[in-house]
Amino acid sequence: MSSELLDALTLLEKEKGIGKDVIIEAIEAALISAYKRNFNQAQNVRVDMNLGKGTMRVFARKDVVDEVYDPRLEISVEEAQKVNPNYQIEDVIEIEVTPKDFGRIAAQTAKQVVTQRVREAERGIIYSEFIDREEDIMTGIVQRQDAKFIYVSLGKIEALLPQSEQMPNEQYKPHDRIKVYITKVEKTTKGPQIYVSRTHPGLLKRLFEKEVPEIFDGTVEVKSVAREAGDRSKISVHSEFPEVDPVGSCVGPKGQRVQAVVNELKGEKIDIVRWSKDPVEFVANALSPSKVVEVMVNEEAKATTVIVPDYQLSLAIGKRGQNARLAAKLTGWKIDIKSQSEAEQEGIYTGEKESLIDRDAFDFDEADSE
Template sequence: MNSEFMEALVTIEKDKGIDKEVILEAIEQALITGYKRNFNSAQNVRVDIDRELGTIRVFARKDVVEEVFDARLEISLEEAKKINPLYELDDVVEIEVTPRDFGRIAAQTAKQVVTQRVREAERGIIYSDFIDREEDIMTGIVQRQDHRYIYVDLGKVEALMPINEQMPNESYQHNDRIKAYITKVEKTTKGPQILISRTHPGLLKRLFELEVPEIYDGAVEIKSVSREAGERSKISVYAENEEIDPVGSCVGPRGQRVQTIVNELKGEKIDIVRWSEDPKKYVANALSPSKVLKVTVNEEEKMTQVIVPDYQLSLAIGKRGQNARLAAKLTGWKIDIKSETEAEELGLYQAGEELSDEQEDWGDIATDDNFESTSTDDVASWLDEEE
């Protein structure tokens, strides 16, 4: 090694953010191991690298004793005083033992150490960058896939999307650009491992934050998300300012905001629900697009009983129970749905009973009036009518 090598370390320190002294200390430790291995030495040695010239010297360290039992580790007081009269018992004498061809070993070792340290530093930087992006979304490019993962290039690192995090209605091709939700960032021996998802409810939440300025600036708050990826999702929103319509903000002019998200999720239907601290209103709104006649609440069992018109029963329950299931996940309440006729037979509801205000009519999506909930089905039908 020479002064040019030392200058190279300075450059690495600036470019990679690795302390030069840390690298030099690591090289010195590696050279000690290399010396003992290549020269079959059991001596206690120290390697010193000149911080300016880059020259390397190896010193054998021996304890000063009265009687020598192991000449590789000890030196007599008499011999020590020949080197320096000031030596006393229990002092440590250093004797240079640098081999003639040690420079070749030193160069190889230094290269290995520097390469390893640079790699570790780069991995550390990538980990630091991505650990802050956990539970966020990023755009990546699909590289390849196997029976376990889709491999997505995020720029500095290749992320893994497991099969169970892939949307069932999507197929992924090489060079496809996709938005994905970062679920976990882990340190491994091979560097940081980034796990991503297209099915996580957090992806829907982040997409709304990107598309709806009122959510991004905090005027509208996302209270809850329930999702069955690729099929249907529900999201509840709230605005403390009564002059702001949270549902309308998420829908956007002519449904453009929510339609952008639907397109990103390849046609996944989204119900946008107005959140309410009143569980009756909240549960009723969550069952959108179904209409609700009455909601009864059992606080102890955290259960609600919902009565809907006969012709709305299948809509309230949804295909394979999906609508009711998503509403229950969204609100955190168990939901028991009964038709109007069944409720009358059980004495739970009387024909002609005044419609409760649990679920207010939100009207036509084309109006500027506030509404309690809407679905992308409604947006699509309204857009069709406009055309």
């Protein structure tokens, strides 16, 4: 029995990652529970397990008293001294009470308790592992879907991908491998519950971290991300090192790095722009690929008025206002775009200026078309 038990404990430890001590403690608790339930006992008892010999014994713990009121919990000093003359009042004596027919019923009860303990320990391990992965990405395999969720296997557990977090331009089929962003890890009565996303801006940031070594090692910093998943995104980058080109680092040789991210996001267009603490420069960069001739800043309202050449107005605003909307999200500034002729009529612009846009800004769609 001892070798079989040891083999079983070793197997559980390897498969579930649960230490032998945890399992042994669970078995002891299970045997105590089985003893009390099946033999109608209320004593304070403990279980002694000897894995070397393969024995399990039950001991009742009784208080040594002058007068016994409850024989299940107490023993007279005279009876205790028959076992050992050194026992005195208020000592605690242990008497072996292992039933001869501990048997099938007790074993079944013990099995249920052990199973529950092992399940709880396994859930705790999974929760501890995944709570540290919040706001990170993992590769999962699509398992199935229903009206509310797509279920994605992350190895030890299935994560939930809600409809609202699914990209509109993607079709998910069983066995598809996809990268997901872990948004939330919860403890529930049924175990850990993990929610993931394909639309979160954090997914874009983490993908660039994996593709761009300069971001991973901190040479280049991702300052902000604005995303309309499945369609277009903007990302601003910055480096404290003058010799490092943050935009070029993210683009990579012949656009390979950004192309890898675009492929993972099924063709989502990505604008990479240089971040600046100067709102004039930052807003002008964020409106890439359009040219900007002037940016007027209202610090109190955190708003800007941007003037662009007449022929660039539609490009600056973008389809259904998308370019301007993403630029506002990226910079955190309100952006009101006006053409030069409109600004001149309103008297807020009087002359020609060179374009303010940072030509280091990279519009992947534009570069790809060239």
